[in-house]
Amino acid sequence: MPNSLAFLMITSWPLVTLIMYLRMPPRTAVIWSILAGYLLLPAGMVLDLPGLPGLSKHSIPALFGYLYVTLLLGRRVRIMPESKAGRILVVMLLLSPFLTVLTNGDPIFINSSKVLPGLRPYDGASMLVGQVGFLLIWALGREFLRDGAAVRQLISALVIAWLWYSLPMLYEVRMSPQLHIMIYGFFQHDFAQMMRQGGFRPIVFLEHGLWIAMLTSMSALLCVVLGREAGPGLSRRYYMAAAYLVVVLVLCKSVAALLYVLLLMPAMIFLSGRRLGQIAMFMGVLILSYPIVRTLDIVPTEALIEMAGRVSEERAQSLKFRFDNEDALLAHAMERPLAGWGGWERSSIHDVTTGETVSTTDGLWVIAMGYSGFIGFIAQFGLLCLPIFLLSGAYRTAGREISVLMGGTAVVLAVNLIDLLPNATISPITWLITGGMLGYLEQLRHGVPEGEGAPQPAPAAPRGPRPYAGLVGQGRIGPRSLL
Structure with missing residues (x-):
């Protein structure tokens, strides 16, 4: 409690x-x-x-x-983006809860003692409210992070925050995940899931150890992006920070998050912004096509399980469990593919004898499919992938080459979205990056935003007392600034 x-x-x-x-x-x-x-x-x-x-x-x-x-x-702060595709996706996201209610007014009889109620207009409003928080983060990012300097400030803030956050993470690796209990009085998840490979994976104040591993991998990749954008004196520090975060990531004991870094770190170091944008777009196509591919049973699940078994039997069993649950949940979702089943455990699978839920939902894509069908999936994942697909066109309209900053950020966002297939590691940071990138690309279509290139030298500080000083960079008169 x-x-x-x-x-x-x-x-x-x-x-x-x-x-x-x-x-x-x-x-x-x-x-x-x-x-x-x-x-x-x-x-x-x-x-x-x-x-x-x-x-x-x-x-x-x-x-x-x-x-x-x-x-x-x-x-x-506008909710509607400028692009026609973005407007359609936002409208779909706002209407999908009520479409789900319209198609799920019937109760579901599990057995004689358990009945799942039909959905009412109140449930549609409740589902909509649940989406408003993330949508507002996305809208704030679009409105205030609309230039290259702001996007750089965002990813720099994430890197700085994660370098500090690694300290309690290392504490929990050594002492076990206890900080949430010690400070807030309760543990936020299943403690057994934080035990891996004869040790512990950190969780600190997040939802699960997978979330913290995912954000660690994103921060390590962003360090490389910032290192390539920085001058000769600073780039070495960013690369050292990236190496440090990779070591922390190894201690997080998440194979998928570590694999993302090992596969993409060379590309982040050597490829141009245009090539990075192409990689991000390829990953975006995989994300949006995954439900269709899984429905057609094209994904080589057995081969993937066998590959996981070469790492450890525990990994293979975990992956097989995920795929088995995905198959069952996807078959259930296809009974109402357009708008899904909604809440009240209607999208889950139940034991007809006991009435208990027997399915486990891990990937966000299958959660979205069961909850709100193809409409909800396309709206949510399409909105998250939108800046990735608009990246090339926006730079072409401006007559410029894609910068390493934006190409690398697009790849990092795509990595997070790829991880939403096996897991549900979405966070406010995901929506903030998506909104900031989209706002920047909208500005790019109207002209060249200032501050995209290498960081400009800070103006000379005025003489005299300085009542406030930023935690990072030059001190200045005025409001305290963290960056």
């Missing part, structure tokens, strides 16, 4: 977010309110208030950040 500190942190974060927006430039406040909230607030805890949607570490920074931007700054 959460302790008083957990409740204090959740309830005080709106105030923390307000202070950030009052004391920082807007784009810095957007980045750090969302990033710090996700990394520091308790996981698996939802604050239910009468008449309001459940508030958690995912929704509080976005919801209150949106309110502060609108009410205090008078800034209109």
